[in-house]
Amino acid sequence: MSAAGRRPVLIVVHQLGYGGVSNAVLDQAAMFSEAGHATTILTLTADPDLPRLDALRESGRLGAGVGVRNVHLDHEERWRGQPEVPDPTGAHALRRSPGLLVERGEDHTSCYERWFDPYGGYVAFARIREDGTLSTLARNRDRVGVAHERFDGDGRVVRANEVSSAGHKTRELFFAPGGHLYAQRLAHPKTGAGRGVAVSLPGEAGPRTEKFAGLPQWHISWLRGVLDEFEAPVVLAETPTTIPKVARARRGRDETVLGMLHNNQFAEPFSVGSPLRHDHLAVFDLLDRLDGLVVLTEAQRRDVVDLGAGADRVHVVPNMTARVDSTPSVDAKDPRLVSVVSRLAPQKALHEAVRAFSLVRAEIPDARLEIYGRGPSADGLAALVAELGLGASVMLMGRTSEPLAVMKRSVCTVSTSDWEAMPLSILESAAAGTPVVAYDCLYGPAALIEDGVDGRLVPRGDRESLARAVVALLRDPEGAVRMGRAAQEKVRARYGREQVLARWTQVMDAVSGEGSSADGAVSGPVSRPANRA
Amino acid sequence: MHWSDGAIARRTRIDGDGWAYQHDYLQRDGRAYLVEWAGRAGSEHGTVRVFDHESATVRRLRNLQEWEMRCLSERARGVGGVILTTSDWAAELVRGVAFRGALRTSLLDGSSATEAVTAVSRGEEGSAS
Numbered sequence: 001m002s003a004a005g006r007r008p009v010l011i012v013v014h015q016l017g018y019g020g021v022s023n024a025v026l027d028q029a030a031m032f033s034e035a036g037h038a039t040t041i042l043t044l045t046a047d048p049d050l051p052r053l054d055a056l057r058e059s060g061r062l063g064a065g066v067g068v069r070n071v072h073l074d075h076e077e078r079w080r081g082q083p084e085v086p087d088p089t090g091a092h093a094l095r096r097s098p099g100l101l102v103e104r105g106e107d108h109t110s111c112y113e114r115w116f117d118p119y120g121g122y123v124a125f126a127r128i129r130e131d132g133t134l135s136t137l138a139r140n141r142d143r144v145g146v147a148h149e150r151f152d153g154d155g156r157v158v159r160a161n162e163v164s165s166a167g168h169k170t171r172e173l174f175f176a177p178g179g180h181l182y183a184q185r186l187a188h189p190k191t192g193a194g195r196g197v198a199v200s201l202p203g204e205a206g207p208r209t210e211k212f213a214g215l216p217q218w219h220i221s222w223l224r225g226v227l228d229e230f231e232a233p234v235v236l237a238e239t240p241t242t243i244p245k246v247a248r249a250r251r252g253r254d255e256t257v258l259g260m261l262h263n264n265q266f267a268e269p270f271s272v273g274s275p276l277r278h279d280h281l282a283v284f285d286l287l288d289r290l291d292g293l294v295v296l297t298e299a300q301r302r303d304v305v306d307l308g309a310g311a312d313r314v315h316v317v318p319n320m321t322a323r324v325d326s327t328p329s330v331d332a333k334d335p336r337l338v339s340v341v342s343r344l345a346p347q348k349a350l351h352e353a354v355r356a357f358s359l360v361r362a363e364i365p366d367a368r369l370e371i372y373g374r375g376p377s378a379d380g381l382a383a384l385v386a387e388l389g390l391g392a393s394v395m396l397m398g399r400t401s402e403p404l405a406v407m408k409r410s411v412c413t414v415s416t417s418d419w420e421a422m423p424l425s426i427l428e429s430a431a432a433g434t435p436v437v438a439y440d441c442l443y444g445p446a447a448l449i450e451d452g453v454d455g456r457l458v459p460r461g462d463r464e465s466l467a468r469a470v471v472a473l474l475r476d477p478e479g480a481v482r483m484g485r486a487a488q489e490k491v492r493a494r495y496g497r498e499q500v501l502a503r504w505t506q507v508m509d510a511v512s513g514e515g516s517s518a519d520g521a522v523s524g525p526v527s528r529p530a531n532r533a
Numbered sequence: 534m535h536w537s538d539g540a541i542a543r544r545t546r547i548d549g550d551g552w553a554y555q556h557d558y559l560q561r562d563g564r565a566y567l568v569e570w571a572g573r574a575g576s577e578h579g580t581v582r583v584f585d586h587e588s589a590t591v592r593r594l595r596n597l598q599e600w601e602m603r604c605l606s607e608r609a610r611g612v613g614g615v616i617l618t619t620s621d622w623a624a625e626l627v628r629g630v631a632f633r634g635a636l637r638t639s640l641l642d643g644s645s646a647t648e649a650v651t652a653v654s655r656g657e658e659g660s661a662s
Contacts, residue, residue: 099589100589101584101585101586101589101591102589102590102591103582103590103591103592103593104590105593114582114591114593116565116568116582116584116591118564118565118584118586119557119559119563119564119565120544120546120555120557120559120565120568120582120584122555142546142548142549143548143554143555143570144548165549
């Protein structure tokens with residue numbers, strides 16, 4: 001077994017949400033854990049979304065062997081057992097105070113209360129849970145919000161913000177369940193620029209306070225402490241915001257630190273020659289403090305090397321798909337169904353799919369496009385569907401817990417993203433045995449699809465070609481299934497858990513000085529995209 | 534504005550930018566019986582709040598006119614009829630909830646009053662004499 005085989009793995013990500021990076025991280029964590037690495041996911045968000053974590057545990061998506069730690073939860077935990085501070089912001093006392101007059105109502109979000117003083121002053125707006133407890137409270141002065149508080153399901157305040165007349169948060173207060181103020185961030189009232197973070201810790205001689213220049217410095221300090229708890233950990237920083245923090249947190253002892261790019265590093269128009277995305281600048285500035293940078297495709301590796309990263313320090317490890325479905329058949333398909341499973345975000349450019357589908361419908365009137373997912377683009381897409389008169393053909397279905405089942409019964413799926421790195425939706429569609437018709441954006445579609453063999457690639461923005469490709473597949477279901485089978489075979493051969501784990505092990509050994517090479521030249525499952533000479 | 538004893542009867546609240554954002558209607562003891570929101574807050578512009586100090590509750594109404602109608606309705610229940618002189622809101626009042634039922638209403642003068650009479654004579658709302 002290689003040295004990397006037994007090393008603990010720490011995966012650092014801002015939060016575990018619903019997007020592609022979170023899904024990739026969950027796949028990685030399961031893979032490392034099952035391979036015998038003690039695996040821990042470290043998150044930095046102030047909203048760790050505990051119900052989401054519980055659901056992930058319950059579904060098995062987050063295995064019992066994978067630990068999750070969060071900077072805020074760790075600090076809350078330190079206050080456990082200390083004498084409680086009831087109602088630290090005075091919200092409940094205010095609600096009970098005599099003389100307060102209450103307006104009660106209900107809107108599309110929840111029940112609410114407006115609180116007034118007897119002289120007509122508007123004191124606060126409160127959102128109320130069904131059991132009557134406070135959910136949020138917005139305090140006012142001169143009918144302008146000056147403070148906002150959020151409460152947990154037990155009615156305990158967990159967060160409070162004070163807001164300046166310019167609308168900036170001047171103080172963010174973080175409370176442990178026992179009412180202890182464990183952290184506060186101060187900011188300039190006119191600009192909102194941070195002025196430092198004070199972190200309180202319990203001590204035998206009373207609470208002590210540690211001061212930091214800002215949230216990043218606090219996070220770095222916490223990460224440094226966590227790294228120290230592990231012997232020779234491999235640390236994977238998986239987002240452009242966590243890579244600089246981990247790079248600064250490392251002490252240069254026995255740890256191995258790898259940064260991973262899950263997205264295209266270029267800003268609009270997201271092509272070679274575009275400026276670097278703002279949040280990626282620090283990554284490239286701090287490359288010297290990393291043992292390596294991992295990208296998902298050979299094409300991205302080549303471009304990242306061209307940007308100045310040393311060729312020997314940039315490695316390719318693709319995303320994986322843990323589950324490959326049964327072989328597709330025409331009988332299992334809905335012969336008129338095309339689908340998209342995606343976060344409904346501007347990056348995904350799903351308006352392109354909708355507009356292209358109006359061309360598809362002109363050729364095949366009973367063809368249907370089902371779009372699964374949620375996100376900020378939902379309203380705009382619904383409006384576009386209505387504007388184009390596609391209500392009977394294009395359906396916004398909301399989130400699905402069974403993406404592979406949706407993909408499996410579709411003749412094909414569609415990907416119209418402006419940029420990607422290695423879209424899991426294409427990988428999953430292939431795993432389901434369904435070919436993808438994709439815009440050839442940077443990066444990913446060209447690495448995953450061989451045009452005409454296991455899917456269709458069309459130039460980004462070329463709706464007519466996209467529509468023609470979809471129409472051709474709908475008219476040739478046998479051909480579509482053949483492509484689906486080829487895509488499935490490719491996934492099985494290249495992007496299964498075993499293949500990807502082998503690649504990771506190779507990279508870890510190489511950066512630890514144990515392997516001969518792990519750069520893009522290593523023969524592995526990742527091949528150079530055929531259409532990118 | 535002041536009550537005859539000098540207590541403030543009506544007060545306008547002005548923010549730091551000089552914007553009048555709220556009108557308070559006050560009792561002699563200084564407590565509010567009505568506030569009207571102005572300016573900011575989008576859909577809340579023009580809404581009024583009626584204060585009931587006994588029950589410690591506040592009731593939101595769409596505008597001052599709705600409050601006036603409700604007050605008029607309340608008062609009218611104890612008398613045989615109400616005479617509305619010319620006003621821009623006479624028609625609105627007649628159509629409004631204040632006059633549903635057997636209230637006898639007289640309207641004098643003005644195009645809006647004429648409109649109201651027409652509405653009432655069609656039997657759309659309330660009754661008139």
